Amino acid sequence: GQNIDQPTEMTATEGAIVQINCTYQTSGFNGLFWYQQHAGEAPTFLSYNVLDGLEEKGRFSSFLSRSKGYSYLLLKELQMKDSASYLCAVRRTNSGYALNFGKGTSLLVTP
Amino acid sequence: SAVISQKPSRDICQRGTSLTIQCQVDSQVTMMFWYRQQPGQSLTLIATANQGSEATYESGFVIDKFPISRPNLTFSTLTVSNMSPEDSSIYLCSVQQRGTQYFGPGTRLLVL
Secondary structure, three states, rough: OEEEEEEOOOEOOOOEEEEEEEEEOOOOOOOEEEEEEEOOOOOOEEEEEOOOOOEHHHHHHHHEEEOOOEEEEEEEEHHHHHHEEEEEEEEEEOOOOOOOOOEEEEEEEEE | OEEEEEEEEEEEEEOOOOEEEOOOEEEOOOOOEEEEEEEOOOOOEEEEEEEOOOEEEEEOOOOOOOOOEEOOOOOOEEOOOOOOOOOEEEEEEEEEEEOEEEEEOOOOEOOO
16 A cells, blocks of 8 residues: 655745645655646646656656655745645556545745 | 646536536547545546547446546546535546656536
């Protein structure tokens, strides 16, 4: 099975940097995804890591350490519109390419 | 990325009835999935919709309750059968394309 943990809530200030951590325990690993979900909307793909290291995409970066079962999503130059839920998901090696999701981190960006 | 549409976008249903949700993709995809997101919760996989064969269900979900069709590579349906208030949720269709999974807009279901 899989156990995916991330903080429930975080608050940060506009213009600042925030790091959202995700730890996982899995019997099979085939990549880690981060999604952004605004209230009432579907999840939007942000990043995908399958190898160790940092993937940078504009203001968003994601890091993976497979040996530690650890990932983080880094958001720079925070904007008010970044207030959303951020979901960490692990792709399983069995059952095709389905994802197991963490409970999500609700990020509030304040002025 | 794939463009995914779902119908209906929302519905209010009476307990004991059934609702069929449609998912249409603008390109052929091999992998399609159905997820559920209950109020305030994260996403839970219901099943993998396999083209030309029976869906693969996750633990806790059964075909009698959530029958799924996948007649071709661009379309799938999920039926929520004999509904109860506990089935009130957002149901999301998802597809795998070039290593990434994308989600449809979701169907908001309220069962009274």
